[in-house]
Amino acid sequence: MFRLFNAFILLCLSQSALAVDIQPNTLYPKVQLDTNMGKIVVELDRTRAPITVDNFLTYVVKGHYDKTLFHRVIAEFVVQGGGLDLKQEERPVDTPIINESGNGLSNGFGTIAMARDQNPHSATSQFYFNVAENQRLDPSSRRWGYAVFGEVIEGEEVLTAMSNVETGHNAKLKWPDFPIKDIILEKATLLPRE
Numbered sequence: 001m002f003r004l005f006n007a008f009i010l011l012c013l014s015q016s017a018l019a020v021d022i023q024p025n026t027l028y029p030k031v032q033l034d035t036n037m038g039k040i041v042v043e044l045d046r047t048r049a050p051i052t053v054d055n056f057l058t059y060v061v062k063g064h065y066d067k068t069l070f071h072r073v074i075a076e077f078v079v080q081g082g083g084l085d086l087k088q089e090e091r092p093v094d095t096p097i098i099n100e101s102g103n104g105l106s107n108g109f110g111t112i113a114m115a116r117d118q119n120p121h122s123a124t125s126q127f128y129f130n131v132a133e134n135q136r137l138d139p140s141s142r143r144w145g146y147a148v149f150g151e152v153i154e155g156e157e158v159l160t161a162m163s164n165v166e167t168g169h170n171a172k173l174k175w176p177d178f179p180i181k182d183i184i185l186e187k188a189t190l191l192p193r194e
Helices: 002-018 050-062 156-163
Strands: 030-035 038-044 068-074 078-085 111-114 127-130 148-154 167-170 175-179 184-190
Touching: 030 050, 038 050, 038 156, 050 111, 050 148, 050 184, 068 156, 068 167, 078 156, 148 156
Parallel strands: none
Antiparallel strands: 030 038, 030 184, 038 148, 068 078, 068 175, 068 184, 078 127, 111 127, 111 148, 167 175
8 A cells, every 4th residue: 555655646746747837828938048148039939830839848948958058050051959968968858749840930040940860750859040041941842841930039149149159070979060169058948928
């Protein structure tokens, strides 16, 4: 009986830990990204990318993005982050999500989109900001695109500054386009409903 009671308590605690408030009834939630280069605020579009927005907000609310690196910066292309901690190690991720790139949103300057590998349905936590008009990343009748799910509404100058930092080859990860000086996402915060 004691084991059954303990199992019940552990189950209740684990379920409450999984329950996060991602403002499911807010169509255009806002997230503030505090970086060591300044503040960026994004407005997300749940009407066009509900799965992607819920995924991103779950990572935000759980603190996954806090103290992470922007690890890929290509001037006049993208600034990417959301996956590496300050020791340049990958953080654990949840199950990949379905690609919502056919939602009508385009990879234009100042938009936020999900990063993925060659598998179109492989996006987890990594995201990128478009720092140019990157419509070539949009879907076509022959291929999947990269799912845009919001846009920068504050801090475009911070994003532009981030896109112009010096980069090089990271010997530890064997990745190109890695900032020489760390760009740190100190904290990601889901802003209160307006």
